Amino acid sequence: MKRREIWFVSDLHLSPSTSPLLQAFSRLVQGCMQQAESLYILGDLFDAWIGDDDPSPLVNVVTSQLRQLTDAGVNVYFQAGNRDFLIGEAFATATGITLLPDYHVISLSGYATLLMHGDLLCSDDLHYQQIRRRIRTPEWRERALAKPLWLRKGLARWYRIRSQFHARQTDMNIMDVNQDTVQQTMERYNVTQLIHGHTHRPGIHPHTLHNNCVGKRYVLAPWFRQGHALCWDSGHYRNEQF
Numbered sequence: 001m002k003r004r005e006i007w008f009v010s011d012l013h014l015s016p017s018t019s020p021l022l023q024a025f026s027r028l029v030q031g032c033m034q035q036a037e038s039l040y041i042l043g044d045l046f047d048a049w050i051g052d053d054d055p056s057p058l059v060n061v062v063t064s065q066l067r068q069l070t071d072a073g074v075n076v077y078f079q080a081g082n083r084d085f086l087i088g089e090a091f092a093t094a095t096g097i098t099l100l101p102d103y104h105v106i107s108l109s110g111y112a113t114l115l116m117h118g119d120l121l122c123s124d125d126l127h128y129q130q131i132r133r134r135i136r137t138p139e140w141r142e143r144a145l146a147k148p149l150w151l152r153k154g155l156a157r158w159y160r161i162r163s164q165f166h167a168r169q170t171d172m173n174i175m176d177v178n179q180d181t182v183q184q185t186m187e188r189y190n191v192t193q194l195i196h197g198h199t200h201r202p203g204i205h206p207h208t209l210h211n212n213c214v215g216k217r218y219v220l221a222p223w224f225r226q227g228h229a230l231c232w233d234s235g236h237y238r239n240e241q242f
Ligand SMILES: [Mn+2]
Pocket: 011, 043, 044, 081, 082, 083, 117, 119, 197, 198, 199
């Protein structure tokens, strides 16, 4: 059977404490191996990433699984999430995956489709966007990665506690996408489809664009007790669970 599907996942949040999800990840890899020509990982593959030089067992397992997939000829693409944006060239080389920018347009059965992690669409969360602007610069990245691993581990834990605190203090609607930002972004990239994750509110939403054309926004499901993928097969999609 020829592999021809295009699969999308995001928000796997793999961490040493979510080992059952590693089995789901392995089933995702096996599924891709049989059916997918490409796999797009739209961010937050890991719950935290402190640098490509972290020799954790979790990283080794995921690296070899991804390597298996790319060695088999599946194209694997990765877009940074807010938790694993420090993933870099060394990880890409070890796994054979291709790193994508924050905004990436592909053609999906002829439909121009924008891929994003999704955090940039949550423009009502001013606090988060302010932090994002500060930490997503080459200078911040360089300074962060120059710190010793033990310190980066501690800092990652600290940022996580702070972000959980922020999430508890912030209204759910503020943490969802802003409708105007979605519309403007889709128009700026001239697409009729948008696929993203991050908000943990899976679904398909219509958006009225210019000329009354209706665009579609697919929100990917996060991995909690099981894995999810959006699978695209010549104009049709389905959800797979792992
Ligand atoms: Mn996220």
